Amino acid sequence: MTVLARPAGTSVRVELDPSATAMVWMAVDRPHEAVAFVSVHLAPGEVLVEVELATICGSDVHTVRGDRPAPAPLVLGHEQLGRIVALGAAPVSAVDGSPLRLGDRVLWSIAASCGDCDRCRSGRSQKCRTLRKYGHERIEDRWVLSGGFATHTHLLAGTPIVRVPDDIPAAVLAPVSCGTATAFAALAAVEQVRPLKGAEVLISGAGMIGLTATAMAVDRGASVTVVDPDPARRDLARRFGAAQTLAPGASPGEFDAAIEASGSPAAVATSLVSTGIGGVVLLVGSVSPTEAVPLDPERVVRSLLTIRGVHNYTPLQLAAATDYMVDRWQSWPFAELVGETVSLDHLDDGIRRAGAGGPVRVAVSPR
Template structure:
């Protein structure tokens, strides 16, 4: 049997390639992709902003069904029995458990985490990204069965957006009745709003796109701040202070990928607040920053890259518990066939589409 991959031969240019579907090694799984999303990190690479990734098979947010199981694979990483045909999602990185980061317990910083990520497709086992008909799950990649009550469209975002923000809030030790400001109401921001709300926080969302702000309300936002109305950092900071009795937010989470949002974040926090930055992942994108204000406010900055892999299981349980409460199925606003994946990337990059999804199943 053969499968196809969409190969980025250079930024903004895709080609389709066909390869034999490999036999999984011991501990590995072959996944048949059902749905895969265009994430913001893909767009950084697609535009040519990543420092090293200029070619490769993109895609990492996905859900699929088990096509074949390698020797010894009888359960997922939560101990649930797994069989051919089961719906599963997988962490998009591996956890080697042997490097210095893993030995410290920082599995999310595994030094070999992205060893197989976005590799050229001619290199076996070929299916290195989810913008393909199949995906190869390596022996050190955590994967989990999807609860029966969670639809594909909701589960497809679990292994990136939802797990990332869930982990970020736990890193910030978000507490009940604290106030959270979310910079950005894309996929990360909407998931973050729901998680923060379920943790008992008061949620303020900042964005400049009306449809996103309206969706943020459905995901638990108590207040929204429209950047078109509050069009300067000073105005947005004053709006946050007004909503927090003059104090500022306990936690601010940056989810935009815009460098200017990072420098703005400390203006939105109270004294001793915590700033979680997730969206800015492209080195070399610089911005002016006020370190003196950071020091005087005693702000703690918490960068979050990836997540401890068991957070994917937590995220699936979160979806199962809240799938009727928040409109997870409405987060994706455009669907494309696999053959039109370049259109999905281009329209996402130009912001004509907020969250695009590629349908294969």
């Protein structure tokens, strides 16, 4: 591939030969359409990445099914990594402050933020007043390569970017941008209230977030019980360090912390009643509309419960989650979570397989 960058005022025009291809989602029950783009304009601080591999998150499946609202046309995909092939006019730094260069292998946050609004200044940049989210935004003239299901992704200024080693499999690293970093943020929120060392922890849902949170919690000295309806997922949870696994409906006992990663209203309700005195209920899976869950306020008061929600993560949490995966990916079966890989032009087949209850992740390869 030839990448030719030409100055164009304050921006850089990047000409691509052959052209970049993005899979564009138009509406529920319609297949993705492959759309070619021959050039990209990079503003100062922006980056163009050639995608090495992407993985299909549950939220991508929910969008395609119509379970959650989304603007169209849209390039889905927000778990991915790749190599930098072009840079805008201004220098760009990784989260650790080091300068990024052509050829760097990187992964990036699910979102770009301004860094200056009240939410960014208070440490909640994932809720920036002018937030732009990869794989979630309607494509526009200046930002068409806005998701991971493409040969290239256009990274906006304000996107946290993390450099990653060349010798770690792409299938291990791609989910860090969503599942891994979100699991890390969930445990960080629990530990602001209750240390995990010596804690009894209930995790509902043995998907990417639940399994990753299980390994992370065990590494921090917790004893983890995982609840999931799928026997194969329960077996997998034990391989990720779970001391006990249960099917929904079983009485799980009492816990110091409950992390709800499935989004099931019944699992949310179980988490609320299974947490003991001074415990933490951490909700992370409820990212699509569901029916309301009853809450006993007297129990919350008398049991000194803390109920918290976590959505996405901060730049430092992305960097820390990446460090964790680099250090621990061979200690747990992370390499097995991506069960199969489809080519970019078979994205719809991959999304169907991802939603059929098979592998934890299905990968999408642009090549």
